[in-house]
Amino acid sequence: MAEIxxxxxGRQVSAKEGMTILEAALENGIDIPTxxxxxDLTPLGACRICVVEVEGSRTLVGSxxxxxxxxxxxxxHSDKVLATRRMIVELLLASHCGSCxxxxxxxxxxxxxxxxxxxxxxxxxxxxKNYYPLEDISPYVVRDLTKCIMCRRCxxxxxxxxxxxxxxxxxxxxxxxxVVDFDQPIDKEVCRDCGVCISFCPTGALGKPREAKEEKRxxxxxxxx
Amino acid sequence: xxKIGEGTNPQSQEKRDLLxxxxxxxxxxxxxxxRTIAELxxxxxxxxxxxxxxxxxxxxxxxxxxxxNVIRIxxxxxxxxxxxxxxxxxxxxxxGINPGETTxxxxxxxxxxxxxxxxxxxxxxxxNDDVHGDLTPKKISKILQAYK
Numbered sequence: 001m002a003e004i005x006x007x008x009x010g011r012q013v014s015a016k017e018g019m020t021i022l023e024a025a026l027e028n029g030i031d032i033p034t035x036x037x038x039x040d041l042t043p044l045g046a047c048r049i050c051v052v053e054v055e056g057s058r059t060l061v062g063s064x065x066x067x068x069x070x071x072x073x074x075x076x077h078s079d080k081v082l083a084t085r086r087m088i089v090e091l092l093l094a095s096h097c098g099s100c101x102x103x104x105x106x107x108x109x110x111x112x113x114x115x116x117x118x119x120x121x122x123x124x125x126x127x128x129k130n131y132y133p134l135e136d137i138s139p140y141v142v143r144d145l146t147k148c149i150m151c152r153r154c155x156x157x158x159x160x161x162x163x164x165x166x167x168x169x170x171x172x173x174x175x176x177x178x179v180v181d182f183d184q185p186i187d188k189e190v191c192r193d194c195g196v197c198i199s200f201c202p203t204g205a206l207g208k209p210r211e212a213k214e215e216k217r218x219x220x221x222x223x224x225x
Numbered sequence: 226x227x228k229i230g231e232g233t234n235p236q237s238q239e240k241r242d243l244l245x246x247x248x249x250x251x252x253x254x255x256x257x258x259x260r261t262i263a264e265l266x267x268x269x270x271x272x273x274x275x276x277x278x279x280x281x282x283x284x285x286x287x288x289x290x291x292x293x294n295v296i297r298i299x300x301x302x303x304x305x306x307x308x309x310x311x312x313x314x315x316x317x318x319x320x321g322i323n324p325g326e327t328t329x330x331x332x333x334x335x336x337x338x339x340x341x342x343x344x345x346x347x348x349x350x351x352x353n354d355d356v357h358g359d360l361t362p363k364k365i366s367k368i369l370q371a372y373k
Contacts, residue, residue: 168274170281172339181273182259183281 006072021063022050025076032076033085033114035092035202036151037064041160047151048088049114052076060084082118089115094123095130095174096203097146103204110202111149132177135185140193141206143186145177148205154178154197162196240269243279247286256287284338292327292334294372296320298350301340307347313337315362316350319369332373 001016008025015024020043025032036047043065051060055073060081063074075081093115100106132145155167155178166186170179180186198206243265250261257280266276280286284297298304298313317323320333327334343349346358357368 165272165275168272168278170274170278172282172284176282179274179277182262182277 004070006068008074041156053078086118089120090123094125105204138187142209147203153200157197157200166191255291292331295334297336297338300337303344304348309348312348312360315365
């Protein structure tokens, strides 16, 4: 692999040909937030959180799936980039269920972390939320699609890591969702004990069934005297 | 009963032919039944979910049984700006069902669809394969009479 030189945030860095902008940035200590991206999965570019400005490009580009080219001039944290990322998070939150108080994964939620990092508060856009009933009939995985942000990490993890193909995307536009077979609740017939998708889900959409007496994760420490 | 896709074109048994095969299956039986989808998935080596996903994505593929005639009104922006709402309302009054439904006698199914490429004739609708443009609520009754 040939070494090529790119400029990231005004600094000339060298990186290997074939790397993505995200990889080159990470290697040089520049943090770009990601949501649908995962190092163990094929890049997809669905969420657009990782967009960066590339000089000469008409639009912002997704850094997780754009390969670097010689002489590229990249800005990872320009005003335009930050404004765009904030807007994307705001839009994601607008259609997200938003009940973090009630969510088991509230304190390990990547969406919430990114919103906090980018200083996004309550979304300005009030919109009708999709309602999907909780799918808790499987002994291996609990699915709550109201929390799903359509990053497709579960679908990719299931086919690429676990070697199954349980999840697919169906319908269109606001109605689109992650489905199992003919859009049926996930049960132990279609999905056996593996749980790979749960660790890949950035939100609380996929979780382990709660065992009896198990406490909520990351609950505040209460000191009793 | 032979499997969908079998005997039609021996070359078309690859994943990339999915859309063509779905279209063909739909034109044969009017809609894509669960059985059709499951058979297609098996013959192409795809999961049922993947085939169902494609079938449910496209407005012109149907996963529900359809009436003899399918009315599709465009819900995209150009038609919207030309008052497609009044046409939707007009059809609703004329045949007495909401979008997504089929009349009890099986004569009409009523769907909203994405752009059908007739923006120059907005507001437009399709009945089966015929495009009707420059619609007004008054024209609807006469147009629909031709479809039994």
